[in-house]
Amino acid sequence: MAQQGVERRGLAKHDLARTSRMALYGGCIFGPAATTWFKFLQNRVRLPNKNAEILARVGLDQVVFxxxxxxxxxxxxxxxxxxxxKKKLDSTYKMALQKNWLVWPWVQLINFKFVPLDHRVLVVNVISLGWNCYLSYLNSQGGK
Incomplete structure (x- = not known):
């Protein structure tokens, strides 16, 4: 999506290895980690006030995860x-995390408030279609 929709590379210049890296990361690292993390938050972050509980989950999600x-x-x-x-982190980490904090706290507030645990990763995956375009573009630019 990033290569064709954002960068408009065309099929002849499509970087299949880049697409494969993104798919590998999502399927083998992010998906299992997010599923485990959401279960942890659901089972371990419990407060008497449900709104405070949601805010605590969002805070932990954004600071830790x-x-x-x-x-x-x-x-x-x-x-x-x-x-x-190290060079990649130096050139992109801070900017990417700042952009993350503009988008994801709002998504997760809605996710934790209204979406059942079994569907939270699905919500994240849907929003990630756009977010991953940004990350793929940022990663390919080296933080320029």
């Missing part, structure tokens, strides 16, 4: 590309 996931994503992309993870 989002920051860790961004680190793992950028590092693993650099390794799969054969580039230096």
């Amino acid at each position: 989002a920051s860790t996931n961004m680190f793992v994503f950028l590092s693993s992309m650099a390794l799969m590309e054969g580039s230096d993870p």
Whole structure:
């Protein structure tokens, strides 16, 4: 999506390896991690006030999971590309995390408030269609 919809590369210039890296990350790293994380939040973050509970879950999600996931994503992309993870992190991590915090707290507020546990990863995956376009573009630009 990023290569064709955002960058308008055309099929002849489509980078299949880049698409494969994104799919590998989503299927083998993010999907299982997000499922486990959402179960952890549901089972371990319990407060008497349900709105405070949701805010606590969103806060933990953004401080712990989002920051860790961004680190793992950028590092693993650099390794799969054969580039230096430290350079990738130095050039993109801060900007990507800041952009993350503009989008995902709102998504997760709605997700944790209204969506049953079994469907939360699905909601994240739907929103991630656009978000991953941004990450793929950012990663391919090296944070330029």
